């Protein structure tokens with residue numbers, strides 16, 4: 192059986208859990224306390240030298256890190272990956288956008304503020320910069336969802352799962368989604384998908 196090394200509030204880990212659940216793939220979960228440096232201990236570095244969750248242990252194969260590598264491994268050949276090559280590339284366009292523009296800003300602010308309890312005064316200019324770039328990413332997503340129910344291939348795909356993971360909890364980092372009606376409607380559609388579960392569910 193698959194084993195997932197994860198931290199329940201993590202959006203990156205959540206992407207993997209959403210895919211495992213959607214595809215009804217059985218798995219066991221090992222919680223890693225990232226707030227207390229467990230990812231940087233020798234035992235964890237032996238399975239991911241990059242010192243980060245999520246990591247998927249695949250029986251007979253080994254350990255796989257990076258949320259998007261893991262979800263594309265799990266979902267290959269399923270309805271979560273568009274068959275048509277241009278739409279498959281469109282899915283990847285959004286998944287690259289998530290890793291470069293969305294997660295490092297919205298996910299990071301949520302971690303600082305929501306998980307580590309840092310204040311605006313402690314974070315100072317760093318917070319201002321991250322908020323600016325986070326809102327710029329939300330603007331791009333809002334436009335990308337204009338006249339579209341899902342991000343790629345006209346149906347629910349890995350792109351929606353990957354981008355949704357940190358977007359739907361953006362408010363936990365102080366981002367206001369009120370001015371983004373397309374994003375809010377899309378979040379509703381995602382959470383109505385089969386076997387959807389909340390972010391902290393194992």
Ligand SMILES: N[C@@H](CCC(=O)N[C@@H](CS)C(=O)NCC(=O)O)C(=O)O
Pocket residue numbers: 198201202203204225228230231242243244245256257258259290
């Ligand atoms: N690009 C990676 C990012 C992984 C990542 O940043 N993981 C964070 C939690 S969301 C982590 O393990 N942080 C602990 C640490 O840096 O020690 C992915 O998509 O999986």
